[in-house]
Amino acid sequence: MNAAVTATRSATALDVAAIRRDFPILHQTVNGKPLVYLDNAASSQRPKSVIEAISRYYEHDHANVHRGVHTLSQRATDAYEGARETIRRFINARDTKEIVFVRGTTEAVNLVAQSFLRPGFEPGDEILISALEHHANIVPWQLLREQVGAVLKVIPINEQGVVDFDEFQKLIGPRTKLLALAHVSNALGTIVPVEKFIKVAKQHGVPVLLDGAQAIPHTAVDVQALGCDFYCFSSHKMLGPTGMGVLYGKRELLEAMPPWQGGGDMILSVSFEKTTFNQLPWKFEAGTPHIAGAIGLATAIDYLEKIGMDRIAAYENELLEYATERLSALPGLRIVGTAPDKAAVVSFTLDGIHPHDIGTILDTEGVAIRTGHHCAMPVMDFFKIPATARASMSFYNTREEIDRLVTALEHTRQVLG
Amino acid sequence: MDLKDLYRDVIVDHNRHPRNFGKLQPADVHADGHNPLCGDRLTMYANLKGEHITDVKFEGSGCAISVASASLLTEAVKGKTKSEVKELFDDVHALLTQHDAAVDPARLGKLAALSGVREFPARVKCASLCWHTLNAALERAAEPVTTE
Numbered sequence: 086m087n088a089a090v091t092a093t094r095s096a097t098a099l100d101v102a103a104i105r106r107d108f109p110i111l112h113q114t115v116n117g118k119p120l121v122y123l124d125n126a127a128s129s130q131r132p133k134s135v136i137e138a139i140s141r142y143y144e145h146d147h148a149n150v151h152r153g154v155h156t157l158s159q160r161a162t163d164a165y166e167g168a169r170e171t172i173r174r175f176i177n178a179r180d181t182k183e184i185v186f187v188r189g190t191t192e193a194v195n196l197v198a199q200s201f202l203r204p205g206f207e208p209g210d211e212i213l214i215s216a217l218e219h220h221a222n223i224v225p226w227q228l229l230r231e232q233v234g235a236v237l238k239v240i241p242i243n244e245q246g247v248v249d250f251d252e253f254q255k256l257i258g259p260r261t262k263l264l265a266l267a268h269v270s271n272a273l274g275t276i277v278p279v280e281k282f283i284k285v286a287k288q289h290g291v292p293v294l295l296d297g298a299q300a301i302p303h304t305a306v307d308v309q310a311l312g313c314d315f316y317c318f319s320s321h322k323m324l325g326p327t328g329m330g331v332l333y334g335k336r337e338l339l340e341a342m343p344p345w346q347g348g349g350d351m352i353l354s355v356s357f358e359k360t361t362f363n364q365l366p367w368k369f370e371a372g373t374p375h376i377a378g379a380i381g382l383a384t385a386i387d388y389l390e391k392i393g394m395d396r397i398a399a400y401e402n403e404l405l406e407y408a409t410e411r412l413s414a415l416p417g418l419r420i421v422g423t424a425p426d427k428a429a430v431v432s433f434t435l436d437g438i439h440p441h442d443i444g445t446i447l448d449t450e451g452v453a454i455r456t457g458h459h460c461a462m463p464v465m466d467f468f469k470i471p472a473t474a475r476a477s478m479s480f481y482n483t484r485e486e487i488d489r490l491v492t493a494l495e496h497t498r499q500v501l502g
Numbered sequence: 503m504d505l506k507d508l509y510r511d512v513i514v515d516h517n518r519h520p521r522n523f524g525k526l527q528p529a530d531v532h533a534d535g536h537n538p539l540c541g542d543r544l545t546m547y548a549n550l551k552g553e554h555i556t557d558v559k560f561e562g563s564g565c566a567i568s569v570a571s572a573s574l575l576t577e578a579v580k581g582k583t584k585s586e587v588k589e590l591f592d593d594v595h596a597l598l599t600q601h602d603a604a605v606d607p608a609r610l611g612k613l614a615a616l617s618g619v620r621e622f623p624a625r626v627k628c629a630s631l632c633w634h635t636l637n638a639a640l641e642r643a644a645e646p647v648t649t650e
């Protein structure tokens with residue numbers, strides 16, 4: 086019995102020491118202390134393999150894609166399109182045509198707003214979001230409000246930071262044109278049980294967009310199993326380069342959507358009278374793309390898959406439990422966002438000490454966390470606080486680092502008395 | 503970077519016990535200041551007699567640096583003329599941003615406690631928010647009163 090337990094343990098446990106050796110940036114001191122990086126929800130760090138894949142590409146294979154007959158252009162095109170296949174497999178999309186490269190989650194949401202919703206939108210049509218959205222899943226819809234009179238409806242959250250499913254069922258209706266939901270909240274860590282929301286949306290014939298920016302680095306995502314129509318994510322939060330992201334969209338929907346930017350690469354032929362647009366997914370990729378970004382992202386996915394998303398999720402959950410337990414024990418510390426199902430994010434306030442001061446004092450102890458509104462000001466308003474301090478963990482973090490966070494918080498208390 | 507340089511005793515004290523804190527009623531001028539990056543919100547109130555600031559108060563919430571800075575400001579500007587306040591703001595701004603700032607410590611008085619902020623560039627805005635807000639309030643006073 087004991088042996089069996091040990092065996093399963095070792096099959097799932099991560100060799101975190103070895104993993105940490107893959108991340109060069111973690112091995113430095115900040116303000117004279119070993120760096121503790123707990124700002125992964127803002128942006129993760131990159132393993133050597135990703136950094137090297139990008140350098141290798143620039144050192145050996147770079148040329149423009151889809152253009153030249155020469156060898157380098159062929160190699161660059163193969164690597165770029167190969168990356169698309171890696172991403173398709175990672176999220177289990179049916180077809181690489183459904184994988185559109187964009188700059189990040191923000192651009193993906195804007196693309197859907199302008200190219201999917203805007204044409205054919207009638208004033209008074211509704212978009213349904215939740216109260217825990219990142220600004221990236223609020224502002225693009227507000228622009229539509231200015232442009233075509235869209236009505237933005239907001240599903241409330243409760244004190245734990247859980248999206249109210251009953252209210253959602255009341256809010257969805259015949260004028261709802263899209264349900265746009267965070268899969269995981271960046272400010273609170275709430276994992277939204279999107280499956281049941283999608284099921285109801287489907288009954289109403291309402292398409293669903295998921296903002297997966299915080300979900301995809303931490304859990305396995307299967308877009309077909311989810312049944313969502315669009316899924317948006319950013320490479321820089323999942324070990325990949327910045328300036329790179331993905332819009333997954335169901336092929337039928339993408340086919341019917343007009344291009345959203347014009348230029349090279351998104352056309353088949355151009356004359357001054359008539360332009361024929363390229364096929365999917367290139368129809369949405371005007372101009373020279375971020376080739377190295379796609380290659381870096383695919384390499385990041387290889388790295389994540391080598392470890393295994395399930396093991397990552399399990400380990401991060403252990404870290405979350407440990408951090409929650411240690412932080413809750415600190416006098417005057419209040420955790421903001423206590424949903425039963427959470428990603429490894431702990432947002433908190435300390436009685437009488439502003440998060441900004443916490444951030445500065447922690448930094449002098451080498452501990453990097455995020456303080457502020459986390460681009461989710463409506464969430465702060467809901468909890469009637471101006472800001473929180475947020476520690477967000479990744480699989481390369483350790484319990485010892487959480488201990489360092491706790492010690493630094495005790496020190497904060499001393500400094501500000 | 504020495505934390506003790508930023509959170510000097512004067513700063514910690516003024517954060518815990520802000521002076522001239524609360525609403526000034528009635529107030530000749532007031533203005534709201536907001537630092538969206540960290541969520542600091544301040545309202546500065548002032549009463550004027552001619553060019554002189556006869557009373558000043560503030561309310562709001564913010565980090566230790568912004569609250570202490572506002573508290574120190576209220577003590578420093580009371581009784582000064584608008585142009586003296588402007589000069590003082592220039593001195594404080596130099597103190598917050600320049601290493602070799604040629605400001606006379608005697609003129610700054612307790613405000614000199616803010617000098618540690620310049621080692622923490624991310625915090626300069628916290629310390630200057632109250633000054634910008636007071637400026638806005640005073641400038642508004644100079645605007646012609648609308649008679650709608």
Ligand SMILES: Cc1ncc(COP(=O)(O)O)c(C=O)c1O
Pocket residue numbers: 126127188189190191192219221222267269270271296298299319460
């Ligand atoms: C939930 C969520 N949505 C969207 C975004 C925006 O991502 P990006 O800035 O990479 O476009 C973020 C990033 O902070 C996020 O956490």
